[in-house]
């Protein structure tokens with residue numbers, strides 16, 4: 567009999583086309599290819615603030631759950647870095663000058679909903695953002711630094727100072743996914759929620775492109 571596929575592998579395989587959809591969104595590819603502006607980048611950072619505020623608030627509540635808690639680590643926490651980046655990019659009044667786009671509002675509402683009720687759903691959102699940040703995110707940070715002349719200010723979000731070996735960290739994270747005591751039905755629900763999380767990220771890039779066409783007026787005042 568062949569070995570069953572580990573859950574983390576199934577998850578990666580089942581979400582790989584959704585990943586391509588997020589990765590290939592026009593707003594993101596333009597930014598990566600040097601066709602984006604500093605304002606585009608700032609608009610993205612601003613949306614990240616709302617998303618991580620919800621995710622990390624949820625994480626503080628999910629520490630009570632024995633399964634969810636195994637995924638939560640201070641080393642991942644992004645909100646303080648995002649706040650320093652926004653202060654650098656926008657100024658001390660950054661909080662009054664940023665607003666969530668419609669997809670961000672829906673994304674945040676979904677994170678709040680699952681985090682209150684469903685540990686597996688929380689893990690789905692946690693995985694989609696942080697494993698992405700520790701993968702393509704590291705590369706994106708370097709590209710943004712080069713394009714916009716940042717050193718560390720402005721790209722702190724992409725610098726995981728407490729994670730010396732991201733590949734080893736991700737391997738441990740995948741081992742935790744494999745060890746989670748979820749039956750097949752629950753594993754399926756978690757995968758479905760990861761697909762929902764990817765869709766929010768893809769839709770967010772469409773919102774950001776639309777906001778760009780309006781001069782980012784609704785994102786950064």
Ligand code: HEM
Nearest residue numbers: 578585588589594598693694695697698701702703764767
């Ligand atoms: C231009 C944008 C992007 C690039 C270049 C990129 C690139 C990559 C690469 C190279 C990997 C594989 C790393 C490895 O094998 O360990 C990866 C994994 C991942 N990415 Fe992205 N990515 C992008 C956008 C996104 C977005 C928008 C999300 C969702 C928010 C995302 C979520 C993930 C996740 C969850 C993984 C881990 C998959 C796994 O191993 O289980 N990525 N990304």
